Amino acid sequence: MKQAMGCSDLVERLELVLGKQLPDSELVALKAHVEGCERCRQLLEVCRGEQVLEHTDGLVGGVLARTSGSACSRVHSMLCDYVDQMLQGDDAALVQGHLNYCSGCAQLASVLEELVVALPQMASLDPGPFFTGSVVAATRSTQPPDKWALLLSYLSQVFQRPRFSLEAAYVGALLIFLVFGGVPVKSVGGVASATLAGFQLNLSELVQDTPAVLSNSWADFYNSCESRVERKMQATQVALGSAFESLQGSAEQLRDMSDEHLLKPTAALIQDVTEKYEEYSRSFSSAEASEDHPVETAE
Amino acid sequence: MGADVRATGSQLNLDEVLHRCRRGDELAWESLVRNYQSRVYGLAYHYVANSEDARDLAQDIFVKVYKNLRKCPNADSFLPWLFRITRNASIDHLRRKRVRPPASQVAEMDMNSLVDHSCDPEEHWLKEVRRGLFRKALQMLTLLNREIIILKEIQGLTLEEMAGILDVPIGTLKSRSHRARLELAEKVLALSQGQGGTNS
Ligand SMILES: [Zn+2]
Numbered sequence: 001m002k003q004a005m006g007c008s009d010l011v012e013r014l015e016l017v018l019g020k021q022l023p024d025s026e027l028v029a030l031k032a033h034v035e036g037c038e039r040c041r042q043l044l045e046v047c048r049g050e051q052v053l054e055h056t057d058g059l060v061g062g063v064l065a066r067t068s069g070s071a072c073s074r075v076h077s078m079l080c081d082y083v084d085q086m087l088q089g090d091d092a093a094l095v096q097g098h099l100n101y102c103s104g105c106a107q108l109a110s111v112l113e114e115l116v117v118a119l120p121q122m123a124s125l126d127p128g129p130f131f132t133g134s135v136v137a138a139t140r141s142t143q144p145p146d147k148w149a150l151l152l153s154y155l156s157q158v159f160q161r162p163r164f165s166l167e168a169a170y171v172g173a174l175l176i177f178l179v180f181g182g183v184p185v186k187s188v189g190g191v192a193s194a195t196l197a198g199f200q201l202n203l204s205e206l207v208q209d210t211p212a213v214l215s216n217s218w219a220d221f222y223n224s225c226e227s228r229v230e231r232k233m234q235a236t237q238v239a240l241g242s243a244f245e246s247l248q249g250s251a252e253q254l255r256d257m258s259d260e261h262l263l264k265p266t267a268a269l270i271q272d273v274t275e276k277y278e279e280y281s282r283s284f285s286s287a288e289a290s291e292d293h294p295v296e297t298a299e
Numbered sequence: 300m301g302a303d304v305r306a307t308g309s310q311l312n313l314d315e316v317l318h319r320c321r322r323g324d325e326l327a328w329e330s331l332v333r334n335y336q337s338r339v340y341g342l343a344y345h346y347v348a349n350s351e352d353a354r355d356l357a358q359d360i361f362v363k364v365y366k367n368l369r370k371c372p373n374a375d376s377f378l379p380w381l382f383r384i385t386r387n388a389s390i391d392h393l394r395r396k397r398v399r400p401p402a403s404q405v406a407e408m409d410m411n412s413l414v415d416h417s418c419d420p421e422e423h424w425l426k427e428v429r430r431g432l433f434r435k436a437l438q439m440l441t442l443l444n445r446e447i448i449i450l451k452e453i454q455g456l457t458l459e460e461m462a463g464i465l466d467v468p469i470g471t472l473k474s475r476s477h478r479a480r481l482e483l484a485e486k487v488l489a490l491s492q493g494q495g496g497t498n499s
């Protein structure tokens with residue numbers, strides 16, 4: 001009678017089986033077991049090199065537990081670099097090897113890979129259609145960011161304008177004729193307006209004399225130069241003369257205009273205010289006087 | 300998504316826009332707000348985890364930006380500067396509220412993500428569910444780890460820029476950033492395995 005063989009029998013006789021030195025009687029009994037036992041069949045196949053083991057979690061894990069300890073924590077420390085493809089040669093292959101067998105680390109790696117793509121896409125969120133409008137409305141009420149920057153940029157724009165000097169001359173002339181234009185304000189009355197009128201008279205005489213003074217000295221200059229200066233100078237003189245004439249013309253226009261639209265209304269306003277003030281001070285002093293009387297009579 | 304923000308931004312020179320804003324140009328200011336509002340709102344949202352609070356906060360942040368435009372650097376460092384203001388305002392907000400919202404309270408679907416509408420609705424919906432899970436997991440991290448994820452992985456800042464914003468040494472950030480990512484992945488895994496029973 002042949003004895004029935006078990007799993008342990010195969011393990012004990014494994015070396016003999018592989019070396020084909022097992023007695024036939026035992027071989028038949030062992031074959032009968034292996035045919036019915038998946039585990040032993042696999043063991044034989046692996047030992048003969050016919051099959052590469054695929055599910056060795058238990059085996060490798062068991063060995064590591066009794067030797068170096070789990071490799072997972074080491075893999076965790078390298079996993080970000082692995083996902084970012086920053087690992088050098090062997091390290092990448094070793095981690096890849098671990099991931100092939102360790103489902104825990106493999107899942108973690110796949111989440112890390114997903115996050116690499118998904119997180120940057122979460123940088124922007126739409127705050128809704130009314131957001132921009134509400135921010136602009138909220139900032140409109142606040143002061144402009146920088147008054148100095150505003151002023152400086154305006155000035156730099158002004159100075160960069162090509163006709164700046166011409167404009168400056170124009171504005172200067174405008175100012176002179178507006179302030180010292182010889183417009184009569186004597187009618188305003190009062191000490192202050194009398195002083196202003198006197199001041200203005202002096203100035204207007206000066207301003208009115210200026211063209212004569214200028215043209216006289218221009219004639220002197222021209223005469224003294226005439227003998228020596230060539231046609232070029234004459235042409236320049238003609239151009240300058242006509243420029244001066246047109247300047248004089250526009251200055252007169254400007255004066256008429258400012259007289260009509262600015263100084264006359266202003267003078268009228270000043271007169272009006274002066275009258276109102278005088279009227280008020282008269283009524284005030286008479287009220288004071290009438291208040292004084294009862295006090296005096298009471299005593 | 301960030302792509303359309305960059306697209307509109309690239310048509311205009313940021314230095315020129317900033318220059319105009321400093322001069323009080325309302326149109327330039329409006330365009331600056333429009334171009335950066337989704338980044339500021341997105342960043343604030345990841346800190347405060349509440350869309351209403353984040354919207355109010357983002358508006359306050361832009362008012363602050365407007366008042367400080369004079370101190371604003373050139374175009375290259377504008378974004379880190381903007382993020383610094385946003386981050387500090389968000390931290391102040393959290394400090395005022397005194398509570399870190401528990402992960403369970405984080406609204407998952409009340410977001411108006413900037414998605415390309417080319418993809419089909421189901422795919423979009425699945426993506427949103429997944430994002431909700433990431434946000435939930437993010438709220439489970441410690442503040443520093445959360446900030447590292449928000450600034451580096453989500454907003455794409457460099458370690459140098461982050462060190463300036465968080466006032467933490469680069470070395471610390473470098474060693475912590477892998478740990479933070481791994482921790483986030485672990486939380487995501489745990490949350491999705493918790494959901495696994497109902498989903499599959
Ligand atoms: Zn067996």
Ligand SMILES: [Zn+2]
Nearest residue numbers: 072075102105
């Ligand atoms: Zn592992």
